[in-house]
Amino acid sequence: QVQLVESGGGLVQAGDSLRLSCAASGRTFSSYVLGWFRQAPGKEREFVARISSSGGSTYYVDSVKGRFTISRDNAKNTVYLQMNSLKPEDTAVYYCAVSTYAGATSRFNYFNWGQGTQVTVSS
Numbered sequence: 002q003v004q005l006v007e008s009g010g011g012l013v014q015a016g017d018s019l020r021l022s023c024a025a026s027g028r029t030f031s032s033y034v035l036g037w038f039r040q041a042p043g044k045e046r047e048f049v050a051r052i053s054s055s056g057g058s059t060y061y062v063d064s065v066k067g068r069f070t071i072s073r074d075n076a077k078n079t080v081y082l083q084m085n086s087l088k089p090e091d092t093a094v095y096y097c098a099v100s101t102y103a104g105a106t107s108r109f110n111y112f113n114w115g116q117g118t119q120v121t122v123s124s
Contacts (some may be wrong), residue, residue, distance in 0.1 A: 003027040003113050005097050010118030013087055021082040021118060023097035031055075031075040034100040036111050037082045039093035039120075046096065048106045052080060060106070065091075087122045094119050 009021040023035065032054055040046040050061045050071040059071050070083040080097060095118050098111035105111060 003030055003033065003099055005099070005113055005115035007095060007097055007115040007118040010095060010120045012121045012123065015088055015122055015124050017087050017122070018083070018085045019087065019120060021084065021095055021097075021120070023080040023082075023115060025078040025080075025099075027078075030078045030099075034103055034105060035071075035073060035080040036098055036100060036105065037071060037080075038096045038098065038108055038111070039091075040096070040117075041093040044093075046108050048108065049095070050082065051100070051105060053103060058103075060104075062106075084120070087120075089122045089124045092120060092122050 004026045006024045034051055036051040037049040038046050039049050048062055052059050052071045052073050056073045068086045073080040096114050098114045100111045102110045
């Protein structure tokens with residue numbers, strides 16, 4: 002089993018940057034696809050980005066392409082989400098989770114969710 006803990010959220014202004022971390026426990030971390038999702042108040046949890054088990058392949062939702070970068074350090078059991086040029090519409094609770102499906106973008110293909118970290122972007 003892999004347990005995930007997100008951190009790094011906060012209150013920033015539009016145009017600022019944040020780096021989120023997702024720290025994992027468990028020896029099988031490096032075998033999983035890792036995904037970042039976000040959920041704004043009153044909205045469904047939506048896919049943001051994913052990274053393959055090796056880190057060699059990434060995929061992003063269109064709304065964050067060019068602004069967000071997902072990466073992982075398997076030696077540290079950690080996945081990162083670097084968020085630049087933040088916009089008010091990026092405000093949400095951000096979650097990480099694992100998947101065994103390489104092409105997963107649906108939250109139903111992910112499991113072992115962390116508790117989330119709040120990101121608030123003011124205009």
